[in-house]
Amino acid sequence: MSEANYREIIWNGLWKNNAGIVALLGLCPLLAVSTSVVNGVGLGIATVLVMAFSNGIVSLARSWIPREIRIPVYILIIAVLVTIIDLSMNAFVQPLYLVLGIFVPLIVVNCNVLGRAEAFASKNAVFPSMVDGFMVGLGLTLTLAVLGGMREILGKGTLLSGIDLAFGASAKSWIITVIPDYHGFLLAILPPGAFIGLGLLIAGKNWLDQRKSARVEPAQASQAATAAA
Amino acid sequence: MSMNSPLVAEQATVNVIMLKVLAALLPAIAVYVFFFGPAILVSILLASVAALLTEAAVLHLRRYPLRVYLLDGSALVTAWLLALSIPPLAPWWLVVVGTVFAILVAKHLYGGLGNNLFNPAMVGFAALMISFPSHMTHWPAPDMLAQSHWSFTQQMDFMFGGEFPAGDRLDAITMATPLDTLKTQLHLDREISEIQSGKIFSILSGKGTEIIALFYLLGGLFLWQQRIISWHIPASFLAAMFGTAGLFYLFDPGHYASPMFHLFAGGTMLGAFFIATDYVTSPTTPMGKLIFGAGIGVSAYVIRVLGGYPDGVAFAVLFLNSAVPLIDAYTQPRVFGHAGKWFKGGKE
DSSP states (O other): OOHHHHHHHHHIIIIITOTTTTSOOSHHHHHHHTTSHHHHHHHHHHHHHHHHHHHHHHHHHTTTSOGGGHHHHHHHHHHHHHHHHHHHHHHHSHHHHHHHGGGTGGGGGOHHHHHHIIIIITTSOHHHHHHHHHHHHHHHHHHHHHHHHHHHHHHHSEESTTHHHHHOGGGGGGOEESSTTOOOOHHHHSHHHHHHHHHHHHHHHHHHHHHHHHHHHHHHHHHHHHHHO | OOOOSOOTTOHHHHHHHHHHHHHHHHHHHHHHHHHHOTHHHHHHHHHHHHHHHHHHHHHHHTTOOHHHHHTTSHHHHHHHHHHHHSOTTOOHHHHHHHHHHIIIIIIITTTSTTTOSSOHHHHHHHHHHHHOHHHHTOOBOOTTTOSSOOOHHHHHHHHHHOOOOTTOOGGGTBOOOHHHHHHHHHHTTOOHHHHTTSTTBOSSSBTTHHHHHHHHHHHHHHHHHTTSSOSHHHHHHHHHHHHHHHHHHHHOTTTSOOHHHHHHSTTHHHIIIIITTOSTTSOSSHHHHHHHHHHHHHHHHHHHHHSSSSOOHHHHHHHHHTTHHHHHHHTOOOOTTOOSSTTOOOOO
C-alpha cells in the first residue's frame, strides 16, 4: 500500500469523514459522554483501542468469514475486545470507569466500529485496516474532546475537571479554571447543550470546508481561463 | 388586513402587528409596575437592548438588510415576552443570557423570522429555567405583601451588583408564588381550601398577579378585536385548561385547585393570548389552531399540577410547537376537485 493511501486514510478518519461531525455515527455515546474533556477523551481512547484491534482482527480473518454470517462474527470479535477494555478500565482507572458507566460496554454497538469493519477491514490488508480503525477512532476522540471542552467551559467554567479520576488525586492540580467564580450554565452540561454544541461543530467544519473550496475554485477558474485563451 | 401566516413578505404589516402587540402589553405592564415596582421596566429595557443588538449582529453576519428587519419589531416582542416571564429583580445577566439565547439560537439558527420552529421567548425561558432554576423561582412578593420595601436604587443595586440593602435578606422581598405554595403545601397533606385561605391568595388566584393576568386578558381581547390574533388558539387553550382542571376539581376538590384559579395563575393568560398565538410557531388552519391551543391547555395543566416545575405553560408551548408541522399536515383543507379527506388524497 502506497504512501498516498495512508495519507488518505488519515485524512478521511480525522477530517473528511470524521465519525462525529460528518458521518454522524455513534451519536449516543458522543452526546451523552461529552460533558467534559476527560470523560470524552476517556471514552474516545477506549473506542480507538477497540477500533484499531477489531479492524486488525477482522482483516486477518476476512478470508475465513462466510459472507452470510459476517455481521454476527464481527460483533463477536468486537464484543471480545470491548470486554477486554471494559475489564481493564475497571481494573486500572476505576473512578473514570464508574463515571462512563454503561457507555464503555456500549462500544460494542457503536456503529463506527462495525461500520469500519464492514466498509474497510473486510476488504483490506491488516496494517492499513488497523491504521484506518485507529484514525477513525482518533477522529471521534478529537470531536469528543472539542465538544467536551466547549460544554465544560460553558457549563462549569473549567477544563480537565475530573482528571483525577484517571490519574489519581495528585492530578487535581491540573484542572484549569477558565472562568473564576462561575455560576455554571447548566444547559451546556445537559443534553440540549450536546445537541447545540454538535450542531455548531458541524456548522464550523462545513464553514471551513466551504471557505477552502471557495479559495480553490477561483484559482482553478482563472487557470482554465488562461488555458482557453 | 389579511392575517395569513407567511408575513415576511409584507414588512410594513409585520411592523404594525408587532407594535400593536407591544401596545396590548402596556396596560398589564403598568399594573405590574404598580404591584411590583419599576424594576420590571429595567428588565424589559435590558431585554430589548440585548435583543436588538443580537438581532443586528446576526443580521450583519447573514448579510441581511439591517433597517428592514431590525425595525419589524419581532425581536422586541420576543424580548418583552421573555422579560415578563422572568422574575423581576432577576440579576441583569439572567435577562441578557436568556434574550441572546432566544434570538441567536431559537430564532436565527433556525433560519430567522418565519422559519423558527420554536417560540424564541419560550426557548429562552426554558434555557434559563433548566440552567438557573434558583434564580428563576425567586419571585418578589407584590408590594402589599412584602415584608420590606426596597427603593428603586436599592432594586437596581441588587439587579446589577447583587447587593442587598443593609440588614436585609432576599427572603424579605420574595415569596412562593400561588402555584408554588399550592404544590408544597399539598405535599404537607393540607387541603386546598385551607391553603387558599392564606394571605397570598385572593378571589381568582394570587393577590396582585390575578390583576396582571386580568390585564393580559384585556390586552388579548384588544388584539382579537384588532384582528391581530384569531380567537381559536386562546379560546381552545383556555377551554382545555378549564376543562382539564374542572375534571380534576370535580374528582377531588380537596387536592386540586378550581379551574378558575388555574386560568388566572402563573403564565396562563400571557401564554394564551401573547405566546401561543405567535404566527410563526402556530398552525395555519382554524382546525389546526384549535388542536394546538387545546394541546397546550391540557399539557400545561398536566406539567403544572403533576410535574416538577412550578408552571407548565412554557414547556407546553414548546411541546406543541414541535407538533405544529404534524398538525398542519393533518388539517389541510380539502382541495377543490381532489377526492379524499385531509391529505390522504387517494383515487376514487
